[in-house]
Amino acid sequence: MAKRRPLRIFVVEDEALLLMQLEALLVAAGHEVVATAMSTAEALARIPTLAADLAFVDLRLGDSGGGIVVGRQLARTARMPVIFVTANERRIPVDEEPGPPPPDAGDNDLGGDYAGAMGVIAKPYTLHGLRTALDFLDEALRLPPPHRAPPESLFLTPAYAARWQIAV
Amino acid sequence: MEQAEARRLAGSEQAEFGRGAAFAAAMREARMPMIVTDPRRHDNPIVFANAAFLRLTGYERLDVTGRNCRFLQGPGTCPEAVARVRAAIRDEVDIHIDLLNYRKDGTTFHNALYLSPVHGDDGSLRFFFAAQHDVTDRYRMLEKCEQANRTLQGVLDLKTTLIHEIDHRVKNNLQMISAMIVLQSQSIPDPAVRRSLSDTLQRIEALSTVHRLLHQSETVSRFDVADFVRDLVTDLVGATGRRDIRVELDLASVVVAAEKSTALALLVNEIVTNVLKHAFVKGRAGSLAIRIGRAEDRVLLVVEDDGVGIATEAAGTSSFGQSLMRTLARQLGAELIVEGGARGGTRVSVRMPAAVALPTQA
Ligand SMILES: Nc1ncnc2c1ncn2[C@@H]1O[C@H](COP(=O)(O)OP(=O)(O)O)[C@@H](O)[C@H]1O
Ligand SMILES: [Mg+2]
Numbered sequence: 001m002a003k004r005r006p007l008r009i010f011v012v013e014d015e016a017l018l019l020m021q022l023e024a025l026l027v028a029a030g031h032e033v034v035a036t037a038m039s040t041a042e043a044l045a046r047i048p049t050l051a052a053d054l055a056f057v058d059l060r061l062g063d064s065g066g067g068i069v070v071g072r073q074l075a076r077t078a079r080m081p082v083i084f085v086t087a088n089e090r091r092i093p094v095d096e097e098p099g100p101p102p103p104d105a106g107d108n109d110l111g112g113d114y115a116g117a118m119g120v121i122a123k124p125y126t127l128h129g130l131r132t133a134l135d136f137l138d139e140a141l142r143l144p145p146p147h148r149a150p151p152e153s154l155f156l157t158p159a160y161a162a163r164w165q166i167a168v
Numbered sequence: 169m170e171q172a173e174a175r176r177l178a179g180s181e182q183a184e185f186g187r188g189a190a191f192a193a194a195m196r197e198a199r200m201p202m203i204v205t206d207p208r209r210h211d212n213p214i215v216f217a218n219a220a221f222l223r224l225t226g227y228e229r230l231d232v233t234g235r236n237c238r239f240l241q242g243p244g245t246c247p248e249a250v251a252r253v254r255a256a257i258r259d260e261v262d263i264h265i266d267l268l269n270y271r272k273d274g275t276t277f278h279n280a281l282y283l284s285p286v287h288g289d290d291g292s293l294r295f296f297f298a299a300q301h302d303v304t305d306r307y308r309m310l311e312k313c314e315q316a317n318r319t320l321q322g323v324l325d326l327k328t329t330l331i332h333e334i335d336h337r338v339k340n341n342l343q344m345i346s347a348m349i350v351l352q353s354q355s356i357p358d359p360a361v362r363r364s365l366s367d368t369l370q371r372i373e374a375l376s377t378v379h380r381l382l383h384q385s386e387t388v389s390r391f392d393v394a395d396f397v398r399d400l401v402t403d404l405v406g407a408t409g410r411r412d413i414r415v416e417l418d419l420a421s422v423v424v425a426a427e428k429s430t431a432l433a434l435l436v437n438e439i440v441t442n443v444l445k446h447a448f449v450k451g452r453a454g455s456l457a458i459r460i461g462r463a464e465d466r467v468l469l470v471v472e473d474d475g476v477g478i479a480t481e482a483a484g485t486s487s488f489g490q491s492l493m494r495t496l497a498r499q500l501g502a503e504l505i506v507e508g509g510a511r512g513g514t515r516v517s518v519r520m521p522a523a524v525a526l527p528t529q530a
Contacts, residue, residue: 015340021347024354060336087339088332124343124376127350127369128407152402 006032007138010055012043012070013085014062018123022056022085025127029134040065047078053141056121059086068092068115075116081141082116083133083154087123114157121154129153140164201225201300203237204286207293211236212257215295224302226272237298240279242270253283260285260293266303278307335383342376367441374400374437378429390526391429393469394419394460397436401458404437408444412453419460422467423526428500432524435496438489439471439516447475447513454513467525469518474511500524 009031013019016038023033034052037043040061047070055074059067071082084092092114114120121133132151140146145164150156156166195202201221205212213234222229225240232239241250245268256263262284269279280301288294346369353365377399382391397419405415424432440456448454454474461468497504502520509515 015344017344017347017351018340021343021350024351087336087343122380123339124346124373124380126373126376126403126407127346128403132406152399 004030004138004142006030007054007141008032008034008052010035010037010046010050010052010074010080012037012055012061012067013058014038014060015058018058025130026056026134029131031134031138037070039063040067040070043070044073047073050078050080052080054137055080055082056085057082057117059084059088059092071117072115075118081118081137083137084114084117084120085123085125086120089120089122089155092117092120113159116159117157118160119150119154119156125153201302203232203298203300205237205296205298207257207296212296221300224271224277224300225269226275231272240267240269242268242274242276244268244276245270253281256283257285257296260287269300276304277302278304335379338379339376339383342372342379346372346376370404370441371434371437373403374433375430377403378433382426382429389426390423391426393422393424393429393432393436396429396433397458397460400433400436401440401456404440404444405456410448412451413444413448414455416455416457417459419458420462422460422462424524425526428524431496431499432520435493435500435502435518436469436471438493438496439518442489442516443471443473443475443514446478447473449476452476462522462525465522467520467522469520470515471517472509472511472515473513474509475513477508477512478506478514 009026011019011022011026011033013022013036019036019038023036026033035046035050037046038061040063043057043061044065055071057067057071057074061067061070067084067086071084074080075082086092119133119137121130125133129151130153133154136146136148136150136154146166149166156164160166195216196218198218199220201224202218203214203221204216206215209215213236214232215234217229217232222232225232238250249265249267252265253263253267262282264280264282267279267281268276270276280303281298282301283296283298285293286295286297349365349369349372353362353369356362356365378391378396381395381399398417401415401417405413440458443456447456452475457470457472459468459470459472493504497518500518500520501524502518505515505517505519507515507517
């Protein structure tokens with residue numbers, strides 16, 4: 001692989017083993033995990049000082065709020081692309097009321113669908129599935145728009161698919 | 169005076185309404201509550217009410233005669249229904265409508281009201297005739313049914329939540345098992361041991377794929393082998409990173425019961441990983457063809473490669489892979505045939521009884 005600046009990634013996952021696995025796989029793929037959080041509270045506290053290109057967020061976090069709240073905060077306030085990594089796709093609000101966009105959202109505001117997230121990776125993912133999703137995201141974030149459809153393992157939310165003009 | 173009026177209306181030969189004593193008597197004595205109102209008088213008052221009406225509503229004749237029917241209404245009466253009655257009266261047309269009405273003592277009853285205008289010989293409006301029918305029992309039954317439905321819906325919701333919860337846990341646990349293997353193998357220096365762990369991981373990932381597909385649809389109990397094979401093969405071939413292995417899929421949709429799905433998935437996983445591991449070694453390129461179809465009373469799954477070919481003695485070995493494949497085939501009641509393929513490589517056929525497959529849903 002060419003020497004590219006690694007993606008700086010924020011990982012939010014409350015299950016110890018799954019956090020360790022995701023970290024290990026992201027690092028093995030050449031990226032940098034700049035911060036991790038294991039609860040909603042921890043994640044929300046970390047956001048203001050966060051410098052990351054991408055966030056992987058588990059939906060169920062064991063405390064009140066959960067990944068949706070974290071994801072929404074990241075996507076709408078910190079303007080960060082969010083990938084939900086979840087065994088609970090059904091819990092993602094598909095058509096929630098977006099509410100007023102934050103004042104500095106600009107055209108980065110993607111409304112309420114999927115809490116403003118970029119995509120969803122369903123658990124249990126396979127190693128290859130995660131790798132192909134990462135390759136796609138790497139390409140998509142460095143040189144948007146991506147020039148191919150996302151892999152099977154990555155569901156792209158309609159807002160991003162529309163923005164990138166990808167049929168999903 | 170009201171008495172006289174009623175007699176005049178209901179009994180007298182001259183009365184416009186209910187000509188004939190027999191007819192008037194029938195109305196008086198009928199068990200169906202009935203009233204007549206006179207729209208030519210101010211506020212369309214009741215000019216006749218039979219005994220059944222008085223019994224139903226609990227009023228005395230003196231209470232009702234000369235009054236507009238709205239005294240039957242109360243706070244629970246539906247305003248739209250009342251508006252419709254008013255419109256029917258205004259337009260001089262029939263109406264049949266259910267209303268919540270109030271008795272003199274304040275108790276309520278559901279009233280199926282049939283109201284019709286009565287026109288004279290000259291076509292001008294003379295009266296309104298209204299029959300009432302107490303349908304409270306029907307509403308009570310309906311309420312009971314709705315109550316029962318609500319209870320059932322509650323139980324169903326609970327069960328659905330529970331299934332989602334269990335599904336979530338199974339998926340997370342599968343992910344955790346794979347995490348343990350991935351993390352552990354990172355600290356193992358021996359490549360042979362790492363390969364073994366990788367085989368195990370592949371098997372667990374095959375199970376994970378089954379589970380993900382099973383719960384993707386709401387039909388948790390059905391599993392389409394074609395979907396699985398497509399997913400699995402894409403994943404396995406992709407994971408090799410090799411672009412010189414062509415994949416040909418010819419997959420008829422074969423839906424099997426969930427309890428067969430894991431055995432079948434593991435079997436397919438063994439066969440396909442073998443092809444990818446053994447058939448195209450030393451830079452040999454080639455193709456991997458997978459076909460699922462039905463033949464007579466069998467479901468047939470054939471995996472064929474044009475690789476190096478399998479040594480006859482290899483198929484009979486007692487390696488874990490071989491014994492797992494044989495035992496999975498037994499579990500499925502399937503016949504497993506490993507032979508030289510038409511294109512020089514290896515052909516593995518799994519012939520399953522058609523009973524494995526579920527009838528495709530309309
Ligand atoms: N498609 C194939 N092409 C060539 N050789 C094969 C093929 N499938 C199986 N074999 C041979 O059969 C042997 C036994 O397979 P298996 O029991 O799955 O063990 P393993 O895959 O762990 O070596 C393999 O080692 C390989 O030599
Ligand atoms: Mg094998």
